[in-house]
Amino acid sequence: MAGADLLAILPFLVLAAAIVVVMLAIAIRRHHDLTFGLALIGTLLSFISLWPASEVAPRRVTLLFIIDGYALFYIGLILATTLSVLLFSHGYLKMRRGPQEEFYLLVLLATLGAISLVASRHFASFFVALETLSIALLALIAYPRDRARPVEASLKYLILAGTSSAILLFGMALIYARLGTMEFTLIGDRLRTIAEASDIYWLTGLAMIVAGIGFKLSLVPFHMWAPDVYEGAPAPVTAFIATVSKGAVFALLLRYFLNADAYNFGSVFIMINVLAVASILAGNLLALLQNNVKRILAYSSIAHLGYLLVAFLAGGALAKEAVTYYLVAYFVMTLGAFGIVTVLSSVAGETEVEELADYRGLLWQRPWLGGVFTITLLALAGIPLTVGFFAKFYAVAGGVGAAAWPAIFALVAGSVIGLFYYLRVIVIMATPVAEAEAVEFETVPWTGSTTLAALTFILIWLGIYPAPLISLIRLTALQVGN
Amino acid sequence: MMLLWIFLVLLIGGALAWLAQRGGRDWPRWVSLIVLVVDLVLVLMVWSENYEVASVASRGTWFAELDLPWIPMLGIRFHLGLDGLSLLLILLTIGLGIMAVAASWSEITDRVGFFHFNLLWTLAGTVGVFLALDLFLFFFFWELMLFPMYFLIAIWGHERRVYAAIKFFLFTQGSGLLMFVAILALVFINHQQTGATTFDYFALSGTELDASTEMLIMLGFFIAFAVKLPAVPLHTWLPDAHTEAPTAGSVILAGILLKTGAYGLLRFAVPLFPDAAMSFAPVAMALGVIGTLYGAVLAFAQDDMKRLVAYTSVSHLGFVLLGIYAWNELALQGAVVQMLAHGLSTGGLFILVGALQERLHTRDMRQMGGLWARMPRLSAIGMFFAIASLGLPGLGNFVGEFLILLGAFSRSAGFAIAGAVGLITAVIYALVLVQRAFHGEPRGAAALPDFSVRHMTIMAVMIATLIWLGFYPQPVFDTFRPGLGNLHQLANGLTEAAR
Numbered sequence: 011m012a013g014a015d016l017l018a019i020l021p022f023l024v025l026a027a028a029i030v031v032v033m034l035a036i037a038i039r040r041h042h043d044l045t046f047g048l049a050l051i052g053t054l055l056s057f058i059s060l061w062p063a064s065e066v067a068p069r070r071v072t073l074l075f076i077i078d079g080y081a082l083f084y085i086g087l088i089l090a091t092t093l094s095v096l097l098f099s100h101g102y103l104k105m106r107r108g109p110q111e112e113f114y115l116l117v118l119l120a121t122l123g124a125i126s127l128v129a130s131r132h133f134a135s136f137f138v139a140l141e142t143l144s145i146a147l148l149a150l151i152a153y154p155r156d157r158a159r160p161v162e163a164s165l166k167y168l169i170l171a172g173t174s175s176a177i178l179l180f181g182m183a184l185i186y187a188r189l190g191t192m193e194f195t196l197i198g199d200r201l202r203t204i205a206e207a208s209d210i211y212w213l214t215g216l217a218m219i220v221a222g223i224g225f226k227l228s229l230v231p232f233h234m235w236a237p238d239v240y241e242g243a244p245a246p247v248t249a250f251i252a253t254v255s256k257g258a259v260f261a262l263l264l265r266y267f268l269n270a271d272a273y274n275f276g277s278v279f280i281m282i283n284v285l286a287v288a289s290i291l292a293g294n295l296l297a298l299l300q301n302n303v304k305r306i307l308a309y310s311s312i313a314h315l316g317y318l319l320v321a322f323l324a325g326g327a328l329a330k331e332a333v334t335y336y337l338v339a340y341f342v343m344t345l346g347a348f349g350i351v352t353v354l355s356s357v358a359g360e361t362e363v364e365e366l367a368d369y370r371g372l373l374w375q376r377p378w379l380g381g382v383f384t385i386t387l388l389a390l391a392g393i394p395l396t397v398g399f400f401a402k403f404y405a406v407a408g409g410v411g412a413a414a415w416p417a418i419f420a421l422v423a424g425s426v427i428g429l430f431y432y433l434r435v436i437v438i439m440a441t442p443v444a445e446a447e448a449v450e451f452e453t454v455p456w457t458g459s460t461t462l463a464a465l466t467f468i469l470i471w472l473g474i475y476p477a478p479l480i481s482l483i484r485l486t487a488l489q490v491g492n
Numbered sequence: 493m494m495l496l497w498i499f500l501v502l503l504i505g506g507a508l509a510w511l512a513q514r515g516g517r518d519w520p521r522w523v524s525l526i527v528l529v530v531d532l533v534l535v536l537m538v539w540s541e542n543y544e545v546a547s548v549a550s551r552g553t554w555f556a557e558l559d560l561p562w563i564p565m566l567g568i569r570f571h572l573g574l575d576g577l578s579l580l581l582i583l584l585t586i587g588l589g590i591m592a593v594a595a596s597w598s599e600i601t602d603r604v605g606f607f608h609f610n611l612l613w614t615l616a617g618t619v620g621v622f623l624a625l626d627l628f629l630f631f632f633f634w635e636l637m638l639f640p641m642y643f644l645i646a647i648w649g650h651e652r653r654v655y656a657a658i659k660f661f662l663f664t665q666g667s668g669l670l671m672f673v674a675i676l677a678l679v680f681i682n683h684q685q686t687g688a689t690t691f692d693y694f695a696l697s698g699t700e701l702d703a704s705t706e707m708l709i710m711l712g713f714f715i716a717f718a719v720k721l722p723a724v725p726l727h728t729w730l731p732d733a734h735t736e737a738p739t740a741g742s743v744i745l746a747g748i749l750l751k752t753g754a755y756g757l758l759r760f761a762v763p764l765f766p767d768a769a770m771s772f773a774p775v776a777m778a779l780g781v782i783g784t785l786y787g788a789v790l791a792f793a794q795d796d797m798k799r800l801v802a803y804t805s806v807s808h809l810g811f812v813l814l815g816i817y818a819w820n821e822l823a824l825q826g827a828v829v830q831m832l833a834h835g836l837s838t839g840g841l842f843i844l845v846g847a848l849q850e851r852l853h854t855r856d857m858r859q860m861g862g863l864w865a866r867m868p869r870l871s872a873i874g875m876f877f878a879i880a881s882l883g884l885p886g887l888g889n890f891v892g893e894f895l896i897l898l899g900a901f902s903r904s905a906g907f908a909i910a911g912a913v914g915l916i917t918a919v920i921y922a923l924v925l926v927q928r929a930f931h932g933e934p935r936g937a938a939a940l941p942d943f944s945v946r947h948m949t950i951m952a953v954m955i956a957t958l959i960w961l962g963f964y965p966q967p968v969f970d971t972f973r974p975g976l977g978n979l980h981q982l983a984n985g986l987t988e989a990a991r
Contacts, residue, residue: 391665394635403628403672410676418673426666433642433661437654440647477563484565 018069018077020059021085022125028052029118036111046100049114053096053121057089068491073193074135075126079489083334083482084128084261091253091341092121094461098349099246101356101455106154113153117250120146124258131269131492133182133192136262137175140226143255144171150250151243157360163242170235174225181218184211194269195492201271216272220281226259229319230288233312237300240308245355245362248304249348252311253341260318264333268490273325279412282319286417289316290424297431304364306431307347310390313424314340317401320417321408327488328411331480332404334487338479339389339401339472346386346465350379353458369435371443379454380439382466387432389469392425397472494538495558495572498582499619501531506612513605520608524593527612532586539579539971555579562629567679567689571626575975577758577828578622580968581751584835585622587957588747589615592740594950595843599739599850600648607648607740610640614744621752627675628691630760631668634716637749638664644741645733656729656736663729667719674712678764681705697764710765710772717761720753721809723776724783731790734802735855739846742798746805746842747835754812754831758824758979762816766982769817776817777900781910783810788917792924797848797855800925801841804881807914808834808889814911815896819983823899824976825969830892832968833880833961837889840877840954844870847947848929851940857925862934867942871930873951880958882922883915888961 016023032048035041060082068078075081096117103110123143130136148171152164186192188211189200201212221232228236240248272278293313300306318340321332354363363369373380389396402425409418472479505527512519542555560570574582592611600607617637624630638661646657675691682699683689690696701709719726734742762769787806794800808830815827847870848863849855864871880887883894893915901908943951961968 388639393639394632399632399635406669406673407676410673410680422666422669422673425669426662429662429665430658433658437646437658440643475562477565480563480565 014066014069015071018063018066018071019075020063021056021089022122022129024059025052025056025089025118025122025125028056029115029122032111032115032118036115040109040111042104042110045111045114046096049118050093050096052118053089053093057086057093060086060089064486068489070131070491074132075129076131076491077129078491079486080261080265080330080491081129083487084258085125087338087341088121088124088128088254088258091257091345092117092250094345094349094465095246095250095254097457097461098249098352101458102244102246102352104455105356106360108154108156113150116146116150116153120150120250121254124254127258128261128265130262131194131265133186136266137179137182140178140259141175143258144175144226147247147251147255150247151239153244153247154360159242160244163239166235166242167239170225174222174232177218177225178222181215181222184215184218188212188215194266198269198271213275213277216275216278217281219266220263220278220285223259223263224285227256227263227315228308228312229285229315230292230312233289233292236312237296237305237308240311241302241304241364245304245348245352245364248307249345249352252307252344252348256311256315257337257341260315260322260333260337264322264329265490267322267325268330269492279323282323283414283417286316286319286323286414287420289313289319290417290420291316294424294427294431298427300431301366302364303351303366303369303435304348304362306366306435307344307351310428310431311344313428314344314390316424317405317421320414320421321405323414323417324408324411328408330488330490331483332408334483335404335476335480336401338483339397342397342465342469342472343386343389343401346382346462346469347390349458349462349465350383350386353379353454353462356455356458357452366435366438369439370441372439373436374440374442378459379462382462384436384439385466385469387436389473391429391432395470395473397469397476399473400476493558494534495556495574495623498531498534498538499572499616499623501527501534502612502616502619505531506609506616509608509612510605513603517601517604520605521593521597524608524612525590528586528590528593528615532583532590535579535582535586538574539583542579557625562626566628566691568628568691569626570629571692572620572623572629573625573693574623576970576972577755577975580828580832580972581622581748581755582619584751584832585615585618585748587953588743588835588839591839591843591950591954592743594946595743595846596738596740597946599846603647607644610643611740611744613637613640614644615748618744618748618752622755625693626691627679627693627696627760631672631675634668634671634752635665637752638668641741641745641749644744645737648738649736649741650738651736652732653736656732659729660733663719663726667716667726670712671716674709677705677712678709693760693764701765703767706765706768707772710761710768713756713761713764714772714776717753717756718779718813720756721750721813722753722783722806723779723810723813724786724806727783727787727806730806731799731802734805734842735796735798739842739849742802742842742846743839746802747839750805750809751831751835754809754816754827757813757816758827758976762819763978763982766986770819770986773817773819774904777814777904777907780810780812780814780817781907781914783807783813784911784914785810785917788914788921791921792917795857797857797860797925797929798842798845799855800857800921801838801845804841804918804921805834805838807918808838808881811893811896811911811914814900814907815892818896818900818903818907819979820899820902821976821980822895823903824979825973826892826895826897826899828892828972828976829888829961829965829968830896833888833892833958836954836958836961837877837880837887840873840951840958841881843947843950844874844877847943857928859935860929861932862930863940864930865934866936866940869943869948873943873955874930875926876955878922878926882918886959886962888958888965891962891965 126139224232297309389398392398392402509520509523512523556574558572562570620633642661791803815823883890
C-alpha cells in the first residue's frame with residue numbers, strides 16, 4: 011500500500027482513530043461533554059482531511075475502495091450530516107437518564123460504515139460497510155433501552171435488516187456464480203460479452219440486490235419497517251437513519267448502476283419505474299392517515315425516495331447530478347424536520363414530542379421553531395425559495411430526460427397529495443391556542459437551535475441561489491471512477 | 493434595473509411591514525401603503541417614459557428588459573421584460589393592492605404584520621409572473637404567489653377557511669406541476685434540436701414540434717392557466733377560496749390572481765404553440781361560453797352574497813377565455829379590457845361585501861334587505877358596481893364584453909350568440925343582488941355606520957377608473973396593442989395558411 015493510498019483514505023483513518031479515542035476516553039472516564047467534544051472534533055478532522063485526499067483522487071485503493079470525486083462529495087455530505095446529528099443529540103441526551111457517552115461512539119461507527127459504503131466498488135466492501143452501518147444503528151435505535159418502543163423498533167429493524175442482508179447476499183452470489191467477479195466495473199465488462207441480454211442469473215441476482223437495497227431505502231413494497239422504526243427510535247437517531255443510512259445506500263446503488271451498466275436492461279428500467287410509482291403513491295397516501303409527526307415524516311420519506319428514483323431513471327450525467335442535488339436537499343430538509351422534533355423533545359423530559367396535538371399553536375407559542383418547521387415543511391412540499399423546489403425540478407427533469415411518463419405523473423399526483431399532509435401540520439401549528447394554555451416554555455438547547463438556524467439558512471440560500479452547489483456537484487460528484 | 497426594483501420593493505416592503513409590527517398595529521398598514529404607492533410611482537414612471545413609444549411601436553414591443561444570469565449551468569436566467577400588457581396588469585396589481593390594504597384597515601386586527609407580509613409577497617409573486625420571460629423564472633413566481641395567499645386564507649379567512657385554503661393550494665399546485673412538466677419537455681426537445689439548454693422565452697418559441705407533441709405540451713400549459721382563470725370544469729376551488737378569504741384576499745384573488753391565468757394564455761400557451769392553440773380554439777371557446785352561462789346561473793342561485801360575487805368571476809372570465817381563443821384583434825383587445833374592468837368591478841364588489849359583513853356580521857342576503865334606507869352611500873355604490881358588473885354601456889366591462897362578442901362573431905357566430913346570452917343572465921344576477929340586499933323593507937331600525945371617508949375614497953378611485961375605461965379606453969389600447977402584435981401576426985398567418 012503506497013503513501014498515496016493512505017492519503018486517499020485519510021478521512022476513514024481519521025474517523026477510525028476518533029472511534030478508538032472516544033472508546034478509550036469512555037473507558038477511562040465517563041463524561042458527557044468530553045465524549046461529545048471528542049466525537050465532534052473527530053468528525054471535523056475527518057471532514058478536513060477530505061482536502062488532502064482530494065489531491066490524489068481519483069485513486070483506487072485495493073480492489074475494494076475507490077476514492078473519486080463522487081465518493082469525496084458523498085463522504086463530505088455524510089460527515090456534515092453526522093456533525094449536525096451530533097449537535098442535535100447533545101441537547102437531547104443531556105436531559106435524559108442513563109449513560110449518554112456510548113451514543114456518540116455508535117454514531118461514529120455508523121458513519122464509518124456509511125462513508126465506506128459510498129466509496130465501495132466491490133461486493134465485499136459493500137456488504138461489510140452495510141453491516142457496520144446496520145449493526146451500529148441497531149444499538150442506536152434501542153438506546154433508551156428501558157423503554158418498550160425503542161426496543162421493539164430495534165427488534166423489527168434487526169429482523170428485517172437480517173432478512174434483507176440475506177437476500178442481498180444471495181443476489182451477489184448469483185451474479186458471482188455467473189460472472190466470476192465481484193467488482194462493479196468488471197461485472198459491467200463481462201456482461202457485455204454475454205450474448206443474451208436477459209441472462210437469468212444476472213437478472214435474478216440484480217433483482218435480489220435491488221430488493222435488498224429496497225429494504226434499506228424503505229421503498230414500497232419493502233417499506234413496512236420504516237414507520238415503526240422512525241416512531242420508536244430516539245429522534246436524533248431517526249434523523250440519522252432517514253438521511254445518512256438511506257443516502258449512503260442510494261449513492262452506492264447509483265454507483266453500481268453506472269459502473270455495471272445496469273441501465274441498459276429494459277426489465278431493470280421497468281423494475282425501477284414500478285418501485286418509484288409504488289413508493290410515491292403508497293408513501294403519500296399512507297401519510298394522510300397518520301397522526302404522529304414522526305410517522306408522517308416516515309411516509310413522506312418513503313415518497314421522497316420514490317421521487318429520487320425518478321431522478322435516478324435518467325441515467326448518465328443527468329442522473330448523477332439530479333440524484334446528488336436531490337439527496338443534498340433531502341438531507342437538509344429531513345435534518346431540519348427531525349431536528350425540530352429533537353429540539354422540542356429535548357425539553358420534554360423522557361417523552362418524545364411527536365403527536366400532532368403536541369404541535370397545536372406552535373407557530374404562536376414558539377414562533378421561531380414553528381417558523382422553521384413551517385419553512386421545512388414547505389421545502390418538503392417543493393415550494394419556491396426553498397431547496398425543495400430545485401430538488402423537485404431535478405426529479406422532474408430526470409424523469410423527462412428518461413421519458414418515464416408514468417413515473418412523472420405519479421410524481422405530480424404524489425406532490426399534490428403530499429402538499430395536503432404538510433399543510434395539515436402547518437394548519438395545526440397555526441391554530442391559535444387559548445391564553446390559558448399558553449404557558450411559558452423552557453428555552454431549547456443552544457446546540458440544537460444553532461444547528462437549526464444553520465440548516466434553515468442553507469435551505470433558503472440553496473432555494474434562491476443554487477448555482478454554487480451545482481458547480482460543486484459538477485466538479486466532484488460527476489467524476490465517477492472505475 | 494427599474495424592473496428589478498418594481499419587484500424588489502414589494503419583497504422588501506413585505507419584510508419591513510412584518511418587522512414594523514413592533515411599533516404597533518397601524519405601522520404595518522402604513523408601511524404597506526407607502527411601499528405600494530412608491531411602487532405605483534415607479535410603474536407610472538416607466539409608463540410615462542414609454543407612452544409615446546408604445547403608441548407608435550417603433551422600438552419593438554418591450555419597454556424595458558433585464559437579463560441577468562441566475563443558474564448558468566442549467567441555462568436559467570433572471571430575465572424580466574415589460575411590455576404594454578404586463579404594464580397594465582402590474583398597474584392593476586398595485587392599484588388593487590392599495591385598495592386591499594385600505595379595505596382591511598379595520599377588518600384585520602390580528603397578527604397585522606404577518607398579514608401585510610403575506611399580502612405584499614402575493615403581489616410580488618404576481619408582479620414577477622407578469623414580468624418573467626424565462627420559463628423557469630415564470631414557474632418560480634407562479635408558485636411563489638401561492639403560499640402567501642394560502643396563509644391569507646387559512647389564517648384570516650371566514651368559517652371554512654382551512655378547507656378552502658387547502659383546496660385552493662392543491663388545485664393550483666397540481667395544475668402548476670403539469671405545466672412544469674410541459675416546460676421541461678419543451679426544454680428537452682429544444683435541447684435535442686439545438687444542443688443548448690435554455691429556458692428563455694424567445695429561444696424556446698423557435699422550437700419545432702410535431703403536432704401531437706405540441707398539443708400535449710400546450711395542454712400542460714392550458715390546464716394550469718385554466719385552473720387559475722378559472723375555466724369550467726376546473727373552477728370548483730374558486731367559490732370556496734373567494735368566499736372564505738378575508739376581503740383583501742378576495743380582492744387580490746379575483747382582481748389579480750385570476751388574471752395571471754389569462755395572462756399565461758396570452759403570453760405562453762397561445763404564442764408558443766400557435767398551431768395547437770388554433771386547433772384547440774373551438775374547445776376553449778366552448779369552455780368559455782359554458783363558463784359564462786354556468787357561472788351566471790350559479791351566481792343567481794346563491795344566498796351568500798360573497799359566493800354570488802365569486803360566481804360572477806367564473807362568468808366574466810369565461811368571456812375572457814372566449815375572447816382569447818377567438819383570437820383576432822378585436823376579441824383580444826376586448827379580453828384585455830375585460831380583464832382590467834373585471835379586476836376593478838369585482839374588487840369593488842368584494843370590498844363592499846367585506847364592509848357589509850363588518851357591519852351586519854353576515855353575508856346571507858336573506859338577512860339583508862332595505863339597506864338603502866340605512867346606509868345610502870354604501871348602497872348607491874353597491875348599485876354602481878353591480879351595474880358595472882352586468883356590463884352597462886359607458887363602463888369598462890361593456891367595452892370588454894362588446895369587443896369580445898364582436899370579435900368572436902367573426903370567428904364563430906354560434907359561440908358569439910351563446911356568449912351574448914351571458915349578458916342577459918348577468919343582468920339577472922346583478923339586479924337580483926341589488927334587489928335582495930338594498931331594496932325592500934328594512935330589517936331593523938338600528939342605524940348602521942355608512943361608508944367612511946376611507947372607503948369612499950377608494951371606491952371613488954375605482955369608479956372613476958371604470959368610467960374612464962368605459963368612455964375613453966384608447967390610451968389603454970395604445971399601451972397593450974404592440975405587445976399583442978405577435979399574436980395578431982400569428983393569427984393572420986395561420987388563417988392564411990388554412991385558406
